[in-house]
Amino acid sequence: MRRPAREAAPPLETLAERCRAAGLSLTPQRLAIFQALWGSLDHPSPETLYARVRPRLPSISLATIYKTLDTLVELGMVAELPSTGDAKRYDAYMAPHHHLVCDVCNDIEDFVDEKLSALRAPKVGGFTAQSVSVSIHGRCRRCSRASA
Amino acid sequence: MRRPAREAAPPLETLAERCRAAGLSLTPQRLAIFQALWGSLDHPSPETLYARVRPRLPSISLATIYKTLDTLVELGMVAELPSTGDAKRYDAYMAPHHHLVCDVCNDIEDFVDEKLSALRAPKVGGFTAQSVSVSIHGRCRRCSRASA
DNA sequence: GTAACTGCAAAAACTTTGCTGAGTT
DNA sequence: AACTCAGCAAAGTTTTTGCAGTTAC
Numbered sequence: 001m002r003r004p005a006r007e008a009a010p011p012l013e014t015l016a017e018r019c020r021a022a023g024l025s026l027t028p029q030r031l032a033i034f035q036a037l038w039g040s041l042d043h044p045s046p047e048t049l050y051a052r053v054r055p056r057l058p059s060i061s062l063a064t065i066y067k068t069l070d071t072l073v074e075l076g077m078v079a080e081l082p083s084t085g086d087a088k089r090y091d092a093y094m095a096p097h098h099h100l101v102c103d104v105c106n107d108i109e110d111f112v113d114e115k116l117s118a119l120r121a122p123k124v125g126g127f128t129a130q131s132v133s134v135s136i137h138g139r140c141r142r143c144s145r146a147s148a
Numbered sequence: 149m150r151r152p153a154r155e156a157a158p159p160l161e162t163l164a165e166r167c168r169a170a171g172l173s174l175t176p177q178r179l180a181i182f183q184a185l186w187g188s189l190d191h192p193s194p195e196t197l198y199a200r201v202r203p204r205l206p207s208i209s210l211a212t213i214y215k216t217l218d219t220l221v222e223l224g225m226v227a228e229l230p231s232t233g234d235a236k237r238y239d240a241y242m243a244p245h246h247h248l249v250c251d252v253c254n255d256i257e258d259f260v261d262e263k264l265s266a267l268r269a270p271k272v273g274g275f276t277a278q279s280v281s282v283s284i285h286g287r288c289r290r291c292s293r294a295s296a
Numbered sequence: 297g298t299a300a301c302t303g304c305a306a307a308a309a310c311t312t313t314g315c316t317g318a319g320t321t
Numbered sequence: 322a323a324c325t326c327a328g329c330a331a332a333g334t335t336t337t338t339g340c341a342g343t344t345a346c
Contacts, residue, residue, distance in 0.1 A: 002272070023299085023300085024300075024301090025299090025300060025301065025344075025345045025346070026345080026346095027300090027301065027302080027344075027345070028344095029301085029302070030301095045335095046335085046336080047335085059302090059303075060302085060303080061302070061303045061304065062303095062335095062336090063302085063303070063304075063305095063336090063337080063338085064301085064302055064303065066335095066336060066337070067301085067302085067337090068302095070337095080232045081230075081232070082229075082230035082231050082232050082249075082283070083230050083231075083232075084228050084229070084230050084231075084236075086310095086311080086334070086335070087334090087335065087336095088232070088335090088336085100272060100275050100277075101230075102275075103278070109275070111272065113270050115270070116267075116270070119264075119282075121284045121286070122261050122263070122264070122284075124150065124248060124259065124284075125289075126288070126289030126292065127248050127250075127257070127284070127286055127287070127288055127289060127292070128286045128287040128292045129248075129284050129285070129286040130251070130285050130286040130287070131284075131285045131286070132282060132283070132284050132285075133282070133283050133285065134267075134280060134281070134282050134283075135230070135280070135281050135282075135283070136269045136270075136272070136275070136277050136279075136280050137277070137278050137279045137280075137281065138269070138275055138276045138277040138278040138279070139275070139276040139278070140274070140275055141273075141274030141275060144274065144275070144276045171324090171325085172325080172326090173319080173320050173321075173324095173325060173326065174320090175319080175320080175325090175326065175327080177326085177327070178326095193310095194310085194311080195309095195310085207327085207328075208327080208328080209327070209328045209329065210310095210311090211311085211312080211313085211327085211328070211329075211330090212326090212327055212328065214310095214311060214312070215312085215326090215327085216327095218312095234309070234310070234335090234336075235309090235310065235311095236310090236311085
C-alpha cells in the first residue's frame with residue numbers, strides 16, 4: 001500500500017517541541033521547509049525543495065535549504081535517504097516504511113507492507129542492527145508506460 | 149553470513165568478453181580498477197579507489213576512475229550503490245546479496261542471507277518491480293566498540 | 297536584549313567534459 | 322591505419338562555510 005497523500009497533518013507540535021528542547025528558534029523557513037517536505041510524496045532533492053518553498057518564501061536561499069535540512073535531520077524530524085543520483089534526497093515521513101525506487105527516473109515512493117515491516121534483522125557477529133529497510137527497484141507507473 | 153573476502157577470483161574472463169562484445173579495449177586501467185573494487189569489501193568511493201589503484205598505476209588520474217566506473221556499470225560488471233553521504237559508492241559483487249550499513253562511519257558490508265534473498269516483491273499497482281534489496285542499518289563492529 | 301538565524305557571496309568538494317597524444321587491435 | 326583510450330586541465334554541479342544584518346524568543 002502506498003502512503004496516502006497527506007494522511008495526517010504534519011506533526012508541527014513535535015517540530016516546535018524539539019526546536020524548543022534544542023534551544024532552536026522555530027523560524028518561518030524551518031516551518032515552510034518541513035511542511036513542503038511533508039507534503040511531497042517524491043522525496044525531493046534540496047534544489048527541488050527550494051523551488052517548492054520559493055513561492056511561499058521568495059527571498060529564501062538555497063544555503064538555508066541545506067542548513068535547515070541538516071537541522072531537521074539532527075532533530076529527527078526528517079531523514080536523508082540513500083540514493084544513487086547526483087543530489088541528496090529527503091523524507092519527512094518517519095514512521096517505519098519502505099520504498100519503491102524507479103531505476104529509470106529515480107523517483108522514490110513510500111510503500112507500507114505489513115509483512116515487510118515484520119522483518120527482523122538477522123544476527124550478524126559484531127554488527128549491532130537497528131533497523132531494516134527494504135527498497136523495491138523497478139519502474140514506476142509513468143516509466144512503465146513510457147517503455148511499453 | 150558476510151561475504152568472505154575474495155571468495156573467488158575476480159571474473160576477468162567475463163570482463164574481457166563484455167569489453168570485446170561492446171567494442172571496448174581491455175586496458176590496464178580498467179583491469180586494475182575492477183580488480184581493486186573486487187578486492188575491496190567496503191564499497192569504496194571513486195576517491196578511495198583512486199588511492200588504492202595508484203600504487204599499481206601511479207600515473208592514473210581521478211577522471212579515469214570516474215569514466216571507468218561508468219563504463220563498468222554499463223557493462224554490468226559493477227553497481228553503484230544507493231548511499232547517503234557525499235560521494236558515490238560502488239560494488240563489484242553482482243550476485244544477489246544485501247548490505248549492512250553503518251550509520252556512524254557509513255561503511256557498507258556485503259551480507260548474504262537465504263531468507264532475505266527469498267523475499268519477493270509484493271504487488272503494487274502500476275509499479276513494475278524488478279528486485280528487492282534489503283539494508284540493515286546499525287553500527288559496525290568498530291563503531292559498536294567505540295561507543296561502548 | 298540576547299542568542300540564534302537568514303541570505304549572500306565565496307569557497308570547497310565532487311563529478312563531468314573536451315582535447316591531444318598514446319595505446320589497442 | 323583506424324579507432325578507442327588515458328591523462329590533463331578546465332568547467333559544471335552540488336554542498337558547505339563565514340559573515341553581517343535580521344529575527345525569534
